[in-house]
Amino acid sequence: MKKRSKLIQIVFGVPLLAVLVFAIHSCSDSKAAEHGGNALMATPFVHPVQNSVDDWDEYIGRFAASERVEVRSRVNGYIESVNFKDGDIVKKGQVLFVIDQRPFYIELKQAEAEKLRAEADLNRTTSDYNRIESVKDSRAVSLEEVEQRKQIAKSSEAQLMAANARLEQAKLNLSYTEIKAPISGKISDDFIDAGNYVTGGVANATPLTTIVKINPIHFYFEGSENDFVNYNSNSNTPVAVKLSTEGEYSRAGVLDFVDNEVNRNTGTIRGRAVFDNEDLKIESGMFGRLRLMKGNSSAILIPEEAISSNQSNKVVYVIAEDSTVHAKPIKLGKLFKMKYRIVKEGLTLDDKIVTGNLLKIRPGMKVAPSEDNFKIQQNTKSVAYK
Numbered sequence: 181m182k183k184r185s186k187l188i189q190i191v192f193g194v195p196l197l198a199v200l201v202f203a204i205h206s207c208s209d210s211k212a213a214e215h216g217g218n219a220l221m222a223t224p225f226v227h228p229v230q231n232s233v234d235d236w237d238e239y240i241g242r243f244a245a246s247e248r249v250e251v252r253s254r255v256n257g258y259i260e261s262v263n264f265k266d267g268d269i270v271k272k273g274q275v276l277f278v279i280d281q282r283p284f285y286i287e288l289k290q291a292e293a294e295k296l297r298a299e300a301d302l303n304r305t306t307s308d309y310n311r312i313e314s315v316k317d318s319r320a321v322s323l324e325e326v327e328q329r330k331q332i333a334k335s336s337e338a339q340l341m342a343a344n345a346r347l348e349q350a351k352l353n354l355s356y357t358e359i360k361a362p363i364s365g366k367i368s369d370d371f372i373d374a375g376n377y378v379t380g381g382v383a384n385a386t387p388l389t390t391i392v393k394i395n396p397i398h399f400y401f402e403g404s405e406n407d408f409v410n411y412n413s414n415s416n417t418p419v420a421v422k423l424s425t426e427g428e429y430s431r432a433g434v435l436d437f438v439d440n441e442v443n444r445n446t447g448t449i450r451g452r453a454v455f456d457n458e459d460l461k462i463e464s465g466m467f468g469r470l471r472l473m474k475g476n477s478s479a480i481l482i483p484e485e486a487i488s489s490n491q492s493n494k495v496v497y498v499i500a501e502d503s504t505v506h507a508k509p510i511k512l513g514k515l516f517k518m519k520y521r522i523v524k525e526g527l528t529l530d531d532k533i534v535t536g537n538l539l540k541i542r543p544g545m546k547v548a549p550s551e552d553n554f555k556i557q558q559n560t561k562s563v564a565y566k
Contacts, residue, residue, distance in 0.1 A: 182489050187379035189288065193264070197428040201469070201479060206372055206459075207485065211321065212363075212501060213394055213506075216510070217538065218538055219493070219548070220503070220546055220547055220548040220549060221537060221540065221541070221545075221547050221548055222547070222548045222550050223499065223505070223532050223534055223536060223537055223541060223547035223548060223550060224437070224534070224536040224537075224551070224552045225499055225530075225532040225533055225535060225549050225550070225551060225552065226440075226482070226483065226486070226533050226536050226551070226552045226554035227529060227530065227531065227532065227534055227554065227556060228480045228481065228482050228523065228527050228528070228531060228533060228535070229480070229481050229482075229529070229530055229555070230478055230479070230480055230481075230529060231478070231479065231481050232476050232477070232478055232479075233476065233477060233478075233479045233516050233522060234470040234472055234475075234476060235474040235475055235476065235477050235515075236471075236473050237403065237407055237470055237471070237472045237474060238306065238404055238469060238470065238471055238472075239398050239451075239469070239470045239472065240401065240467065240468075240470075241400050241401030241402070241468060241470055242399070242400055242401075242464070242465060242466065242467055242468070243397055243398065243399050243462050243463070243464055243465065243466045243467075243468060244397070244398045244399070244456070244463040244464050245365070245392035245393055245394050245397065246393050246394070246395075246396050247363050247365065247392065247393035248390065248391070248393070248464075249272050249362050249365075249390065249391050249392075250364055250387055250389075250390050251277075251292055251301045251359065251362070251377045251387070251388045251389045251390065251391060252363070252380070252384060252385040252386060252388060253359055253379070253380040253385060253388065254353075254356040254358070254381065254385075255279060255284070255353050255356045255380040255381075255382075256355060256377070256378065256379055256380050257279035257280050257283065257284075257357065257377070257380070258280045258310050258375065258376065258377050258378075259277055259279060259280075259281045259372060259373070259374045259375060259376050259377075259380065260269045260278045260279060261277070261278045261374055262276070262277055262370050262373065262374050263276055263277065263278065264276050264367055264370075265310075266367075266368070266370065266546065267364070267366065267367065267368070267369070268366070268367050268440050269340045269364075269366055269367075269460075270306060270361045270364065270365065270366075271312070271361065271364050272361055272363055273360050273361060273362045273363045274360060275358050275359070276359050276360060276361055276367070276388070276389065277358075277359040277370075277388055278357060278358055279356075279357040279358075279359070279378070280360070281354060284350070284353050284354040284357055285292050285354065286507075287353065287354075287373055288347070288350040288351060288354055289348045290350070290372040291343070291346045291349070291350040291390070292347060292350075293484040294343040294346060294347070295340070295343040295344060295346075295347050296338070298339045298342070298343035299340055299343075301336040301340075302333070302337055302339070302340050303341060303504055304336075304398075305329070305332045305335070305336040305338070306337075307335070308329050308331045308332070309326075309329040309330050309333040310330070312325065312326050312329050312548045313326060313329075313330075316481035318529065320430065321547050325361075340500070345563070355516075356380070357387065361391060362391070363391055363393055364392070364393065365391045365392050365394065366392055366393075366394055366460070367389055367390070367391050368389050368390045368391070368392075369389065370388065370389050371387055371389055372386060372388055375449035382465075390453045392464050394457050394462065394463065394464055395457040395458055395460060395461060396454050396455060396456055396457060397455055397461070397462050397464070398452050398453070398454055398455075398458040399419075399421055399433070399451075399452065399453045399454075399455060399468060399470060400450060400451070400452050401453075401470055402446070402448040402450050402451070402471075403448060403449065403451060403452075403453055404442075404447060404448055405442050405447065405448070405449055408438055408449050408451065416435070416436070417434065417435040417472065417473055418432065418434060418435075418473045419432075419433050419434060419435055419453045419454060419471060419472050419473065420431065420432055420471045420473075421432070421469065421470045421471070422452070422466070422468060422469055423462070423466060423467075423468050424466075424467055424469075427518070428518065429471050431455055431456075432455075433454055433471060434452050434453060434454060435451060435452070435457035436452060436454045437451065437453070438450075438451050438452075439450035440478040453470060453472075453474075453491055459513055461540075474482050478515075479513065479522045479523075480522070480523045480527055480529070481516060481520040481521065481522060481523070482496065482519060482521055482527070482533055483519065483520060483521075483533075483535055483554065484515065484519055485535065486509075486533050486534065486535045486538075487510075487512070487521060488538060490507060490509070492513075493509045494509065494510055494512050494534050495507045495508060495510065496508055496510055496527070496531075496534070497515075497533070497534035497538065497541060497543075498531045498532055498533060498534065499532040499534060499547065499549050501546055502546070502549065503548070503549060504544060504545065504547075505534065505541050505542070505543055505545045505546075505547055506542065506543055506544075506548050507543050508526060508531070508537045509526055510523050510524075510525065510526030510527055511523070511524045511525035511526055512524065532549060532551075535552060559560070
């Protein structure tokens with residue numbers, strides 16, 4: 181009887197326990213609901229803003245020195261000394277090389293001696309002519325002899341002029357033994373060491389080194405003729421450039437030259453901008469990316485982080501009036517100030533653009549909208565477009 185009584189208790193106790201557990205679970209769910217367990221997800225959004233933005237064209241190009249000179253000797257001789265270090269910044273007129281000056285001093289002394297001899301000959305022949313000229317009226321000498329002495333004096337005068345010219349040439353050649361920097365800039369290495377013989381003059385002169393002026397520095401690029409129709413070399417159109425290692429277009433300059441014809445093979449025309457390079461961080465031959473200002477225009481802007489990808493399309497999630505989320509395809513423009521994106525098509529200023537929880541929301545989901553304060557940060561740098 182005791183065993184049967186226990187069995188009855190077990191049989192009727194199990195359903196009762198199940199009912200009790202269900203009741204407790206239901207009560208727990210009810211409390212969770214009361215505390216927001218089924219609440220809608222708070223979703224931040226912004227309205228697009230319309231703002232005046234800078235418009236530009238982008239080009240890839242290469243930096244080039246504003247001046248470049250190959251340094252060569254004007255006279256023949258042996259290099260006596262090299263007076264600079266490879267890669268130095270040199271000033272105009274600075275002595276770079278010295279050629280052995282001794283042969284040129286000898287030529288100078290010879291030219292001075294020739295001048296003295298020519299001066300003495302001129303004094304003698306002039307004195308002879310003046311003496312005969314003074315007595316020609318007395319018929320003591322013939323007119324032929326007077327004329328002859330006059331021509332001799334003139335010949336002596338010409339010889340003195342030639343001697344003076346040779347003396348000046350000797351002085352000039354001596355000055356050429358000090359090879360000076362024709363411009364200020366950054367010098368290359370010496371192509372030839374002291375003790376070597378160099379050939380001077382115009383043809384086949386030995387190259388010694390090069391100097392480039394890189395402050396200011398030029399930037400050359402090419403664009404289509406349609407790109408340049410509104411530009412000219414006198415407009416000083418603002419431009420900005422960045423190096424391949426830089427993230428922002430922080431170097432400001434101006435367009436100072438547009439070529440005078442379109443390349444028939446490529447259909448492009450060459451342009452040049454000029455930039456300050458006081459820190460000398462830009463070297464001639466470096467590549468860069470340039471933005472050429474076209475002007476200002478009004479555009480719709482949204483935060484860059486609000487944009488998602490749907491296969492090959494760009495979309496944003498918008499919140500409808502009933503608080504449901506929908507994906508809206510858009511056509512994007514350029515990046516503005518590295519933070520905002522210009523939207524060409526697909527949005528209105530009344531749209532509510534989702535900016536948070538983008539990985540959690542799905543189209544058709546109902547959310548609790550929470551508006552953010554969206555303002556375009558004003559740029560305080562000298563370059564207004566990035």
